[in-house]
Every structure is written in C-alpha cells, then in structure tokens.
Amino acid sequence: MNEPDDQHADWNARREAATPRGVGVMCRFYADRADNAEIWDLQGRRYIDFAGGIGVLNTGHRHPRIMEAVQAQMARFTHTAYQIVPYTSYVELAEQINARAPGDFRKKTALFTTGAEAVENAVKIARSATRRPAIIAFGSAFHGRTLLGMALTGKVVPYKVGFGPFPADVYHAPYPNALRGITSEDALAGIRALFKTAVDPHSVAAFIIEPVQGEGGFNICPPEFMRALRALCDDYGILLIADEVQTGFGRSGRIFAMEHYAVAPDLIAMAKSLAGGFPLSAVCGRAEIMDAPAPGGLGGTYAGHPLAVAAALEVLQVMDEEDLLSRGRQLGERLAARLRQLAPEVPELADVRALGAMVGAEFNEPGSHAPSPAFARRVQALALESGLLLLTCGAEGNVIRFLFPLTITDALMDEALDILSQALRGQPAL
Numbered sequence: 001m002n003e004p005d006d007q008h009a010d011w012n013a014r015r016e017a018a019t020p021r022g023v024g025v026m027c028r029f030y031a032d033r034a035d036n037a038e039i040w041d042l043q044g045r046r047y048i049d050f051a052g053g054i055g056v057l058n059t060g061h062r063h064p065r066i067m068e069a070v071q072a073q074m075a076r077f078t079h080t081a082y083q084i085v086p087y088t089s090y091v092e093l094a095e096q097i098n099a100r101a102p103g104d105f106r107k108k109t110a111l112f113t114t115g116a117e118a119v120e121n122a123v124k125i126a127r128s129a130t131r132r133p134a135i136i137a138f139g140s141a142f143h144g145r146t147l148l149g150m151a152l153t154g155k156v157v158p159y160k161v162g163f164g165p166f167p168a169d170v171y172h173a174p175y176p177n178a179l180r181g182i183t184s185e186d187a188l189a190g191i192r193a194l195f196k197t198a199v200d201p202h203s204v205a206a207f208i209i210e211p212v213q214g215e216g217g218f219n220i221c222p223p224e225f226m227r228a229l230r231a232l233c234d235d236y237g238i239l240l241i242a243d244e245v246q247t248g249f250g251r252s253g254r255i256f257a258m259e260h261y262a263v264a265p266d267l268i269a270m271a272k273s274l275a276g277g278f279p280l281s282a283v284c285g286r287a288e289i290m291d292a293p294a295p296g297g298l299g300g301t302y303a304g305h306p307l308a309v310a311a312a313l314e315v316l317q318v319m320d321e322e323d324l325l326s327r328g329r330q331l332g333e334r335l336a337a338r339l340r341q342l343a344p345e346v347p348e349l350a351d352v353r354a355l356g357a358m359v360g361a362e363f364n365e366p367g368s369h370a371p372s373p374a375f376a377r378r379v380q381a382l383a384l385e386s387g388l389l390l391l392t393c394g395a396e397g398n399v400i401r402f403l404f405p406l407t408i409t410d411a412l413m414d415e416a417l418d419i420l421s422q423a424l425r426g427q428p429a430l
Ligand SMILES: Cc1ncc(COP(=O)(O)O)c(C=O)c1O
Pocket: 054, 114, 115, 116, 117, 119, 142, 143, 144, 145, 210, 214, 215, 243, 244, 245, 246, 247, 271, 272
C-alpha cells in the first residue's frame, strides 16, 4: 500500500516490534481523526472511507447525535455489569430490536460485545433449545475468529491455518454462487449429501447462513435457496440462524437483509453497524428459543455495555429520521450503475452484485473464469494512492466490496466514484 512518510514509518517500525504479525494491518498510515465518511492520517492526509471500519459505520464516523447520546450516558454511568445492576436502556434496545427483526412471532434479545460472540451465543441458544449438537454452515462463510467462529468459517487461509483442533460437529455445505456455477439446486444437493454421508439431520441443531456473504465475496443468497433451507429446517426440526453481523442495520437497504426474503430465521446474530462505532452485538430470536438457556447461561462482563447501548438506540433513530435505508438503496444503485457503465473498459470486471448498499465487484482474468485477486489488489492500491479506502473480499480475494457510510454526502460520493473509475482503468485519480 502507500509508501509511508518518516512519521508513519517510525510508527510502523514500533508496531512491528511491539505487536504480532498475526494482527495483519492493511494501511501503512495511522488514523488521527475521522468525520462522517473521511479519515485523516497523522500527516493530515485525507482518505474517503469506503471501509467503514469493516462495515461498522453505516451512520458514519462520530455522528453528532450518537456522540451526544454516548456523552450523556458517560455523565451518568459507564459500567455496572447488566447481570449485576441492570439498566433500562438494555431493555429498551431489546424491545426495539424485537419489534424490527423479521418474523411474525414473539421475540427476545440478548446483548453481547462482538460479532463472533453473537454467533457463538446463537449456537449455544440453538443447541440448548433443540438439545442437538450439530451445526451446518456454508463454504466461504465468515463467522469470526474465536474457536467456534473459526470452526464455522468456510475459508481456511488465513482464518483457520494452524489454529485447530476446532469444536466438533460443525459441517459445511456449498453456498449458491451463480458466477462459480453453483446453483441453488447444487447447494441443496450438497446438504442432502451431508445428511447421507456425514450427519443425521435429526441431530442438527441449526443452519447458520449469511443472507449476503461478507468476507466470502458479497454473494447474495438466492430467494429460492433461502426458502428451501427454511423448508428443510421445518421438515427436520432444525433452527435457522441468520448471521447479519455484516448485512444488518441498513447495509442491504433494509434494517435486516433477511427482510428481503419471504421466510424468517429463528435466530439472528447482529453487531457492527448496530452501535455506530461502539462494540455491541446481539442475538434476537423466537422468545421460547431464546429462553432455553437457564439463568446465568448467557451474558458476559461487558455484554450490552451502556455506552454502546446508548449509541445503538440513537443509531436506530438516526436511521429512521435521516431515512438512511432509502439513501443506502440510492447510493448502492448509483455505485452499481457506475460500475456497470465501466464494464466495456474493464475486461476484468466479471460481475457487479448489489443488494441495497451492499455492493461488490468481482474480477476475473480477461476472457476467462479464473479469479484475478491481483487485479482487485491493484485497484485497491491505486484507489488508496488517490485517497480512497477500499476493501477486498471473496474466497479468492478477487472481489472489491464497498462499505461507505450511508450518511456520505453526494459530493464525496461523486469524488469517490471518480477515483474508483480511474483506479479500475488502471490510472491514478485525474
Ligand atoms: C458475517 C460475520 N459474522 C461474524 C463476524 C465476526 O465479527 P467480529 O469481528 O465483531 O467478532 C463478522 C466480521 O467481519 C462477519 O462479517
């Protein structure tokens, strides 16, 4: 990435000496301050942020209303441990999530801190409710870096290498992927094969699926596959867990991406943009399933931290009052249209996928089906040189994903699209 100046080079040397290489760092510069869709480094260089802290900032950096809500909470108390001395904001947020989550049934919500923790707890709850051990996840899935998160994740390098053994009774089925020739029927056949060769469906507690795969390449689950999965769950008494850690809170053009589907999950794991930059996650689900674990079975010292809960309550209001769902859909359409317009000039561009503002561009070697991670990396590097922060994803690293704040201004979006267009043409910004 960008060649660092002396000040940043000095910090890079200190970082390499003080922190392990396993915490891989993408940029060679350090954040000094940030506002809405922009980050400035220590030298005052400005970057347009299309990474959003990996999908955390749908409401932008330091949204003034969110900052105000957190400051007001900070003046009252910052930590009591909800399980010891509860606070009303936790209950209020649970009520709001229950009301907004898809599914026409009574729901309950428990709060945690990270996405992986939400995923782990969704699995704990599913096992406790069904009294069954097995979990089926999908190829290319990403569910976090804890031991169970890694076991559920369907990508070996870099997430799983050298970290085994993993928790048992986790299986993987193929995720539909039209571009790679995996139809919904193929993916269902994969599940049927698992039921024959690897695991008795009557011992499966849950399927866990990202409605749009995040790290896996912004692959959108086809509606017919989600319907068939729900039907399989109903046939065998298996629960459906939606991992909405990356898709949730406006990215897909709805609060939850599962709202795009005709069927509801039994449990939803959520995090990231839930709390506008503060660490908070949640599991929401059918009330009777959520009540399966006994008192004391769920929670954590910091779970549902008051500052993050105050932020999340404000995030939901900001989403409504600033109409960020339709804004996100408009921005997503604008970006996807620009990418498609550029297709004749960019033979590597194999696919543009979009669900609301969840937009991904996939690159192949020209005239072939071979993935081109090198092209994706080149576009990312050129964009960064011109001050636009982009992330890659995909099983092969050949997809660029766009995680801009939904609060980005039109002027900044235009500037970013111009930089992106030039980078796709193989040129620095004009
Ligand atoms: C779909 C999905 N699940 C789980 C996680 C893990 O979340 P965290 O990094 O907060 O533990 C992520 C993180 O990127 C994710 O995208």
